[in-house]
Amino acid sequence: MLGISVLLYTVLALAPGDPFSELAQNPAVPPEVAAALRAKFGLDDPVWVRYGHWFTSMMRGDWGFSFVSRMDVDTLILQRLPTTLIVIGAAQLIAILVALPVGVLAGIRPYSVFDQVANTLAFIGFSLPTFFTGLLLILVFSIQLDWLPFVYRADINATGWKFYWEHIKQSIMPVMVLGLFQGASLVRYVRSSVLDVVKLDYVITARSKGIGERKVVTKHVVRNALIPVVTLVMLQMPVVFGGAIVTEQIFRVPGIGSLLISAMLANDTPVVMAVTFVFSCLVVLCNLIADVLYAWLDPRISYR
Amino acid sequence: MTVAQSAPTGVAAQPAATAVAARKKQHFSPWREVWRRFSRHRLALASSVVLGLIVATVVFGPFVWTVPINEIDFAAKLQGPSWAHPLGTDDLGQDVLARMIYGGRISLAVGLAAMVVAIFVGVLVGAIAGMASGKVDAALMWLADLFLSLPTLPLLLLIIYLFRDSLKAVFGVEGGIFIMIVVVIGGLRWMPAARLVRAQFLSLREKEFVEAARALGASRSRQVIQHILPNALGPVIVAATIDVAAAIIQESTLSFLGLGFPPDIPTWGRLLADAKDYLDIAPHWALASGAAIFLTVLSINFIGDGLRDALDPRRVI
Amino acid sequence: MVETLLEIHGLKTWFKTDDGMVRAVDGVDLRIDHGETVGVVGESGCGKTVTARSVLKLIDMPPGRFEDGKILWRGRDLIPLNDEEMNKIRAREIAIIFQEPMTSLNPVYTVGDQIAEVIALHQNLGRKQAMEGAAEMLRLVNIPNPQRRVHDYPHQFSGGMRQRVMIAMALSCQPKLLIADEPTTALDVTIQAQILELMHEMKDRFGMAIMLITHAMGVVAETCQRVTVMYAGKVVEEAPVGELFGQPRHPYTQGLIRSIPRVDRAAEKKQRLEAISGTVPSLLDPPPGCRFAARCRYASDICVSEMPPLKEVAPGHLVRCVL
Numbered sequence: 034m035l036g037i038s039v040l041l042y043t044v045l046a047l048a049p050g051d052p053f054s055e056l057a058q059n060p061a062v063p064p065e066v067a068a069a070l071r072a073k074f075g076l077d078d079p080v081w082v083r084y085g086h087w088f089t090s091m092m093r094g095d096w097g098f099s100f101v102s103r104m105d106v107d108t109l110i111l112q113r114l115p116t117t118l119i120v121i122g123a124a125q126l127i128a129i130l131v132a133l134p135v136g137v138l139a140g141i142r143p144y145s146v147f148d149q150v151a152n153t154l155a156f157i158g159f160s161l162p163t164f165f166t167g168l169l170l171i172l173v174f175s176i177q178l179d180w181l182p183f184v185y186r187a188d189i190n191a192t193g194w195k196f197y198w199e200h201i202k203q204s205i206m207p208v209m210v211l212g213l214f215q216g217a218s219l220v221r222y223v224r225s226s227v228l229d230v231v232k233l234d235y236v237i238t239a240r241s242k243g244i245g246e247r248k249v250v251t252k253h254v255v256r257n258a259l260i261p262v263v264t265l266v267m268l269q270m271p272v273v274f275g276g277a278i279v280t281e282q283i284f285r286v287p288g289i290g291s292l293l294i295s296a297m298l299a300n301d302t303p304v305v306m307a308v309t310f311v312f313s314c315l316v317v318l319c320n321l322i323a324d325v326l327y328a329w330l331d332p333r334i335s336y337r
Numbered sequence: 338m339t340v341a342q343s344a345p346t347g348v349a350a351q352p353a354a355t356a357v358a359a360r361k362k363q364h365f366s367p368w369r370e371v372w373r374r375f376s377r378h379r380l381a382l383a384s385s386v387v388l389g390l391i392v393a394t395v396v397f398g399p400f401v402w403t404v405p406i407n408e409i410d411f412a413a414k415l416q417g418p419s420w421a422h423p424l425g426t427d428d429l430g431q432d433v434l435a436r437m438i439y440g441g442r443i444s445l446a447v448g449l450a451a452m453v454v455a456i457f458v459g460v461l462v463g464a465i466a467g468m469a470s471g472k473v474d475a476a477l478m479w480l481a482d483l484f485l486s487l488p489t490l491p492l493l494l495l496i497i498y499l500f501r502d503s504l505k506a507v508f509g510v511e512g513g514i515f516i517m518i519v520v521v522i523g524g525l526r527w528m529p530a531a532r533l534v535r536a537q538f539l540s541l542r543e544k545e546f547v548e549a550a551r552a553l554g555a556s557r558s559r560q561v562i563q564h565i566l567p568n569a570l571g572p573v574i575v576a577a578t579i580d581v582a583a584a585i586i587q588e589s590t591l592s593f594l595g596l597g598f599p600p601d602i603p604t605w606g607r608l609l610a611d612a613k614d615y616l617d618i619a620p621h622w623a624l625a626s627g628a629a630i631f632l633t634v635l636s637i638n639f640i641g642d643g644l645r646d647a648l649d650p651r652r653v654i
Numbered sequence: 655m656v657e658t659l660l661e662i663h664g665l666k667t668w669f670k671t672d673d674g675m676v677r678a679v680d681g682v683d684l685r686i687d688h689g690e691t692v693g694v695v696g697e698s699g700c701g702k703t704v705t706a707r708s709v710l711k712l713i714d715m716p717p718g719r720f721e722d723g724k725i726l727w728r729g730r731d732l733i734p735l736n737d738e739e740m741n742k743i744r745a746r747e748i749a750i751i752f753q754e755p756m757t758s759l760n761p762v763y764t765v766g767d768q769i770a771e772v773i774a775l776h777q778n779l780g781r782k783q784a785m786e787g788a789a790e791m792l793r794l795v796n797i798p799n800p801q802r803r804v805h806d807y808p809h810q811f812s813g814g815m816r817q818r819v820m821i822a823m824a825l826s827c828q829p830k831l832l833i834a835d836e837p838t839t840a841l842d843v844t845i846q847a848q849i850l851e852l853m854h855e856m857k858d859r860f861g862m863a864i865m866l867i868t869h870a871m872g873v874v875a876e877t878c879q880r881v882t883v884m885y886a887g888k889v890v891e892e893a894p895v896g897e898l899f900g901q902p903r904h905p906y907t908q909g910l911i912r913s914i915p916r917v918d919r920a921a922e923k924k925q926r927l928e929a930i931s932g933t934v935p936s937l938l939d940p941p942p943g944c945r946f947a948a949r950c951r952y953a954s955d956i957c958v959s960e961m962p963p964l965k966e967v968a969p970g971h972l973v974r975c976v977l
Contacts, residue, residue, distance in 0.1 A: 160635035167629035234757040243744030275490025
């Protein structure tokens, strides 16, 4: 965690030119205010002090003030974070639900027709950049068929079932885009893991016990093959965040990904810094979860 | 028949196995064997052809198709494919095909250059980590883990956001952006290659390095490096192809989001970004640019897979 | 009249590989009667493990296939049986233990679970009773504290203990035949003796037959009643144990016996430890004649050109050699 934030801040600090120069150029802000802000943000202090300030204020939850949106950054982020998390979560869930059975089936019958088809589809899946898939889906489902809306609105004037249905309808495409992309690479990983496990001695032992091939696979093979896959899913989260940024742009989902982009295009530095900080926290969290899950699933690892 | 392996194969075992196989293959012609196995992978072969076509088009295209890329012609805007404009025109009447050929050069160049950076840094770090030991190795691996867990796209965006202006001042608009994108994309992808090379060193170090160092004196250690590195060639080549594909996707993503090359430079991602607002009336525009990225990346991925099968001795019928 | 449990006739298990057809087992006959211990010896790669696994059809069938032959279990040919029917025989009538106790147990389930799995399936018991049965089996194989250890994971046991767990698992349904594929090769010498003794004890208790596969002649001498010697996918000699060691007829067997380190003999007169020169022929493209010919000191022209048949040279003693 420390490492990531040091890196981030180093990058920021190394940036030649004052990140607040934009502010200074903003005609709406009178020069005295700009000077006062500079003093307040301690821009004249050496790098270490600035980093310390920034880090502690981040940790304390004081994320500064967005120059563009005119509201506190943390409110801004908290408004949009749940949307992003829901979309990412749903996408990963779909990816796992699809990739697991396909990967296992492909792994236990390598080079069969099913395996070859699955492999090819997986390759196609992760060679398609998410923005292209998104646009394709929009083209087909929104424009040609007019089944699904392609602009995501967080405020829908409906109640009860209709409310949820509308939400789901507009979420399907972004979730599918992300989920399919993730699912494609996951299929390959699951298959590879299953291939590795199926060769191991204890699988032959299991077969020799006469418990039937299906049980051998579901009970013995899958349980072991899943361990590296689960940690991989968690460690792939940074990639998913990246994909989410793109998807939010295309479908205009009001999450923190699109917030990042619009902040960058508007030179709204505090927001940029804060969003990146949030991403880093999420990544660290996922790493932690990966470690814990791995220890939980594999009895050979103990934390004693 | 070989009795099933008793231990799960980890990353360390694979390069070692490749090393053994690579040494064995040196008795017969090594590249012929690799080619034989590669050519059995039909999709990889097909992809090589496709990729070859794409590269040829991009390199030689401008000499054949001489329509300028920024000839604005409002009368012809947003037209579908026709003889004059095989891929149609965009919202300014510019020829999509010409723009795509030009953009292709940039995208491919970025992909290759980023890969070179990634592999160079990766091999260097991996070699140092593998040869040194203890603290240096541990520190480098900690660094690799750190980099691996960084969210690439956000970080990429951040760096570009911060340094865009200054680099423009030094290198000029195109050059500056190019260097920055290549260095950043490549700089975030060195870890897999480093791991592979390091594993190779660790597995061979005990044998060859110690023997050779004793027998020939430490000044010959460079020869030893030359022995160890080629054995890592296989997995590194596979990693390199993946890097090219990933770099192309990342550059396109950056351009698509508007944070890559300047808007007037028609990289494939940029074309797609411009096209997305006209999806309902001029789908051909988006489809062409998207398909270009897709096909290029797909063929690179298939080739990489074919290479992996060709260079990996563990494949079973 | 002792019942013949297992009869293998002319078994050929071949494997399709990139480089061609590997004839791992190329015409093997074997017989095991009720209650007897039969040793199968030979060097690595001679086909003993493949033979053993073929009996329970544990070979991966896409690369492997049964080219020819019959495996008769109590009169019934196992080769045409489908998976469902084989599963009734596995563990219940024929059980197998493997060479590497380190990796033969699933690391993510407790040993109790793994033993109980077999018990629950074949004896139709509920989970609680199956676990009790598992603990009882652990006690039987002399694992201390069985009630507690039944909840431990394989990595919490030492190599020798894991092999005991394997034996417990294999014997939990009281099979008539135990196939032991090099059960002690991966263990320390002292533990080896313990395991062999345990197997003997179990055999007496359950009246089991054992197919003991090994490349250690010393072990065979101690434990087996009959011995089959395999080389390059074929049986080259078969005899009661005393006869085999006393009067080995095949040059390969003679070589094997001579290569056992004998401390007593070496003490008497200086004797070089003998090894058999040369290497095993390729199983991809075996030579047409006797497969041992290239390494045999008595080889003649006819040895190289023709495969000698298995002849009975004394009651119960078969040899595949022209001598």
